[in-house]
Every structure is written in structure tokens, then in C-alpha cells.
Amino acid sequence: DSGVTQTPKHLITATGQRVTLRCSPRSGDLSVYWYQQSLDQGLQFLIQYYNGEERAKGNILERFSAQQFPDLHSELNLSSLELGDSALYFCASSAHSGLNTEAFFGQGTRLTVV
Amino acid sequence: GNSVTQMEGPVTLSEEAFLTINCTYTATGYPSLFWYVQYPGEGLQLLLKATKADDKGSNKGFEATYRKETTSFHLEKGSVQVSDSAVYFCALSVKGTYKYIFGTGTRLKVLA
Numbered sequence: 001d002s003g004v005t006q007t008p009k010h011l012i013t014a015t016g017q018r019v020t021l022r023c024s025p026r027s028g029d030l031s032v033y034w035y036q037q038s039l040d041q042g043l044q045f046l047i048q049y050y051n052g053e054e055r056a057k058g059n060i061l062e063r064f065s066a067q068q069f070p071d072l073h074s075e076l077n078l079s080s081l082e083l084g085d086s087a088l089y090f091c092a093s094s095a096h097s098g099l100n101t102e103a104f105f106g107q108g109t110r111l112t113v114v
Numbered sequence: 115g116n117s118v119t120q121m122e123g124p125v126t127l128s129e130e131a132f133l134t135i136n137c138t139y140t141a142t143g144y145p146s147l148f149w150y151v152q153y154p155g156e157g158l159q160l161l162l163k164a165t166k167a168d169d170k171g172s173n174k175g176f177e178a179t180y181r182k183e184t185t186s187f188h189l190e191k192g193s194v195q196v197s198d199s200a201v202y203f204c205a206l207s208v209k210g211t212y213k214y215i216f217g218t219g220t221r222l223k224v225l226a
Contacts, residue, residue, distance in 0.1 A: 002157065002159070004157075031212075033213065033214065035216075042216060042217070042218040042219055043158075043203065043216040043219075045213045045214070045215065048212045048213055050212065055212040056211065056212035056213045058213065090157060090158070092158075092214075100146045100165040100207075100209075101146075102148055102160045102163050103160075103207075103214050104160070105150075105157040105158040105159070106157050107156060107157045108157050
């Protein structure tokens with residue numbers, strides 16, 4: 001158990017809908033990262049927060065947004081969903097931001113858009 | 115920019131065979147290097163890491179040495195087991211970039 005909790009584990013929704021994925025980082029970790037894993041594109045970095053502030057943004061679509069709350073949990077919001085958004089979404093956390101520490105990953109949320 | 119290149123898979127080996135998975139990197143600064151493993155249906159787990167040149171990371175019989183001169187961090191194991199079957203990801207993190215960059219992953223299948 002990595003200590004990173006993601007909910008829900010599975011999500012099936014229709015095109016055009018909006019969903020929210022939730023992540024609770026390891027106790028004490030201030031950094032949260034979101035990644036998208038699809039079969040043909042590997043692990044793609046979406047966005048990173050450190051202690052509530054956005055620090056880095058990757059290939060995140062405008063239809064997607066995220067935030068980190070004062071209790072350090074994070075949510076990833078996906079809207080106007082398309083079939084191509086079907087993927088595994090991982091959250092990871094680390095103690096620091098960009099230093100020599102490893103990231104710990106949650107089990108992921110498998111999103112299926114039908 | 116920063117990037118990681120891994121050897122293409124899948125890699126299929128017999129039990130007790132020697133394993134090498136190649137990983138090379140490009141980085142603008144001095145990266146920390148990681149190997150993660152993903153078992154079917156699970157998230158990524160840290161396997162080992164190295165934070166400076168010539169460091170050797172090791173765990174569960176796996177080893178990788180941070181080679182700055184060849185910008186490489188190859189993963190090795192002397193004798194693989196069926197339970198090592200998984201996808202292995204090489205990754206780097208550069209101070210100040212606030213993210214981890216992953217290779218495309220290498221699927222390993224070990225046959226009994």
C-alpha cells in the first residue's frame with residue numbers, strides 16, 4: 001500500500017458528461033501529481049500542485065482542470081468527455097517538489113467513456 | 115528538453131535468465147533517476163532510485179547504476195522469476211521542473 005488513495009476505482013460515463021476524480025496523498029506529502037495512462041501514449045504528465053499551488057502543467061486539455069485543497073487532497077475534473085478520454089488516471093504524491101524524492105502512486109481510476 | 119528512452123518490449127525470458135532493460139535519458143540539469151514497476155491492474159511502485167552520478171540503486175535483486183557519461187540507467191537482474199512479470203518504467207526528475215518524466219515502459223514476461 002503506497003498510502004495514496006484514489007476514488008473511485010472505476011468510472012463509466014457517457015460522452016459529454018463531467019466527472020471528478022479524487023486523490024488523497026500520503027500523510028505529510030505536500031506535492032500531488034496527476035498522470036494519464038493510455039495504451040498508445042504511456043504515462044502522460046497532466047499537472048502538479050504543491051501545498052495548494054499549481055507548480056507545473058503538462059499536456060492537460062482545457063476541458064480538464066484540477067485543484068488541491070487546504071487539507072492537501074486533490075481533485076481532477078474532466079468535462080465534455082470524449083471517447084478518447086478513456087484511460088487510467090493516476091495520482092501520485094511526494095514529500096517535496098522537484099527534489100531528490102520519489103513519487104508514490106495510487107492504484108488509479110479507470111475511466112471508460114461510452 | 116528532458117526525456118527518457120526505454121528499449122521496446124515485450125521482453126520474454128525463461129525463469130532464472132539474466133535481465134537487462136535499457137534506459138537512456140536527456141536532461142538539462144542533474145536528474146534523479148528511478149525505476150518503477152507496474153503489476154497487472156495496479157499502480158506504479160518504486161523499484162529503485164539513484165540521485166547522483168555513479169550511485170547504484172538496488173532492491174529485490176534488481177540493480178541500476180547512474181551513468182552520467184553515457185546518460186544511462188539500465189535495469190539488471192541476475193535471475194528473473196515468474197513473479198517479476200510486469201511493466202517496468204524508467205523515469206527522471208530534474209530539480210525545478212516539478213514533475214517526473216517516464217519512459218514508455220517495457221513489458222517483461224517470464225516463463226516457467
